[in-house]
Amino acid sequence: MLTTIGFDADDTLWQNEAYFRLTQERFADLLRDHAEPQHLSERLLEAERRNIGAYGFGVKGFTLSMIETAIEVTEGRVPASVISEILGSGRAMLDHPVELLPHARDAVEALAQSHRIVLITKGDLLHQERKLAQSGLGDLFHAVEIVSDKTAQTYQNVFARHGTGPEQALMVGNSLKSDVIPAIEAGGFGVYVPHGVTWALESADEPQGHPRYASMADLSTLPEFVRSTR
Incomplete structure (x- = not known):
């Protein structure tokens, strides 16, 4: 589970x-x-x-x-x-003020009641910290990791440090290259939630057919998906 x-x-x-x-x-x-x-x-x-x-x-x-x-x-x-x-x-x-995407708060709040929730993002440290504070979601996360890049090793380390290892972890994001594929390579689950136009340097092919891969139109169905995943 x-x-x-x-x-x-x-x-x-x-x-x-x-x-x-x-x-x-x-x-x-x-x-x-x-x-x-x-x-x-x-x-x-x-x-x-x-x-x-x-x-x-x-x-x-x-x-x-x-x-x-x-x-x-x-x-x-x-x-x-x-x-x-x-x-x-x-x-x-x-x-620029932070603008939450639809269903983001509901999904994080719902899952925080039953799972360990970790924010894993890359980018400038001060800017990401500022955006998290402005989002109003900061208190819902059990841990925050602002990393220089997202690789399979990154997810192995983060999920070992803040959970029970990648095999019992799921990563959700809009980037196949950074959020989904390396999380699966680490042994976890990856959920792809596309959003608008993807930056060219983040493009990658979907791992279609992989048993630990799923995609969804938005975050509204994420809590139910998590509850049903074994």
Whole structure:
């Protein structure tokens, strides 16, 4: 029987990717005289891929990657005013109020009554802590793990530290690459709850047919699924 439930945070419990998309549209508008939107998007994605190892995941790394891309596509001629606008966009993302997704609170509250609940998220430490505090969900979690990346080893360690091991744990999230597949590889269950457009660097194929994999449209059916899983 399952004893531990892991929840992803961004785009599983609250909105996140939509703000990145809006900021990227603003970025394209700022540099419209220097690069076509599609080309700029490709260059930005290349920069993000290069910089993950140095900056990690989250708004700060995204902002630095935008600045780097702006310098590259303008061949070093990007105006200081544009850099200032990019920095302002990054600060606005960091300050944006938390918007819980439908059924998030109900699912966490229901499962917290019967299982050990762990928030497992990656990104900037201070920003994730701030979002959790603003969400009003913080007191429902038995533990919070803000990690640099999500791998099978990550889930083995977290579920051993805060539960009875990955074999009796389930991870739920909107990313197949980060939330679902490595949790299954660790020996646990993975539940995929897609949300909007997935960041290109988080794309992966569904492990269709795997006995420890499930997908659902939203979190409303998660508590019943957990109760019925053996």
